[in-house]
Amino acid sequence: MLNTHIPLIPQRADPFIYKHSDGYYYFTASVPEYDGIELRRAKTLAGLAQADTRMVWLKPDQGSYSDLIWAPEIHFNQGAWYVYFAAAPSREIKDELFQHRMYAIRCDADNPVTADWTFEGQIDTGIDSFCLDATTFEHQGELYYLWAQKGPGIRGNSNLYIARMSDPLTLKDEPVMLTKPELDWETRGFWVNEGPAVIKGHGRVFISYSASATDENYCVGLLYADENADLMDPASWTKLPKPVFQTNAEMKMFGPGHNSFTQSEEGEDVLVYHARNYTEIEGDPLWDPNRHTFTKILNWDKDGLPVFGKPGQA
Structure with a gap:
């Protein structure tokens, strides 16, 4: 039974949990210092809380990827481990935005937590x-790359884009935009669509994503497409008009978002996300370390849509 109102791991934002074929759960997230990539693993979801951690990669002192290491995700693609992450050359804001680009590191060992990793460079989207x-997923024999990016001539911080990959480090398509911030709940504080995550079920491919500023306005939206549709065609995707997961003030769960999906030991779908327990943030929410990792069971309704429920409640 998951403790839905108690953090699984405190002070870890943008959480990502991957259940591998070796029976282990692998966890990574943004650390409050934004200075590197931390990994841990355990045989159970609950075990991640006490698992030993290792910083498998630290940012260099200078250069294009030397600051603000954000939102790492660990994936096992085509026989090797990859962590995809974003990094900036500094904390300077230009044209109202940070200067992040996307990068990857690779590991070929069985246990990526204790092994060495190789920096593979930037993922170029064109x-x-x-x-x-960035996240990746496989579907019908294709490896896809899915990410958030500032669109040329489009208002806001970021839209969601998709492309197929020729290998785990290289895109083989021109990016296709799937959604941009346009609804009222996507444009509170900032115009944002970011943090995509993929889950499949009931004949569909679902993409959850986060919207608005990272304070109590942060929330989760949902896209879906038929599993046999052309995922590279924006017309294949339906965007729900309302958020599927948002602040639950009654439980003091504010700004839930940047989720991922995994499975329980019993095979149930599990929603992984971060949230804060208060709204009185001093200064920029980005520097407040108290976005904690939470988990809850993800249910499905009679129409085959995922039911996110409310943060902090089963």
């Missing part, structure tokens, strides 16, 4: 602008 929050 668009030279602020970008972050």
Whole structure:
């Protein structure tokens, strides 16, 4: 039974949990210092809380990826481990945005927590602008890359884009935009669509994503497409008009978002996300370390749509 109102791991934002074929759960997230990539693993979800951690990669002192290491995700693609993450050359804001680009590290060992990792360089999308929050998924024999990026001539911080990959480090398509911030709940504080995550079920492919500023306005939206549709065609995707997961003030769960999906030991779908327990943030929410990792069971309704429920409640 998951403790839905108690953090699984405190002070870990943008959480990502991957259940591998070796029976282990692998966890990574943004650390409050934004200075590197931390990994841990355990045989159970609950065990991640006490698992030993290791910083498998630290940012260099200078250069294009030497600051603000954000939203790492660990994936096992085509026989090797990859962590995809975003990094900036500094904390300077230009044109109202940070200067993040997306990068990857690789490990070929069985246990990526204790082994060495190799920096593989930048993931080039063909668009030279602020970008972050990359995830990958396989579908019908294709490996896809899904991420958030500032779109040329489009208002806001980021839209969601998709492309197929020729290998785990290289895109083989021109990016296709799937959604941009346009609804009222996507444009509170900032115009943002970011943090995509993929889950499949009931004949569909679902993409959850986070919207608005990272304070109590942060929330989760949902796209879906038929599993046999062309995922590279924006017309294949339906965007729900309302958020599926948002602040639950009654439980003091504020700004839930940047989620991922995993499975329980019993095979149930599990929603992984971060949230804060208060709204009185001093200064920029980005520097407040108290976005904690939470988990809850993800249910499904009679129409085959995922039911996120409310943060802090089963």
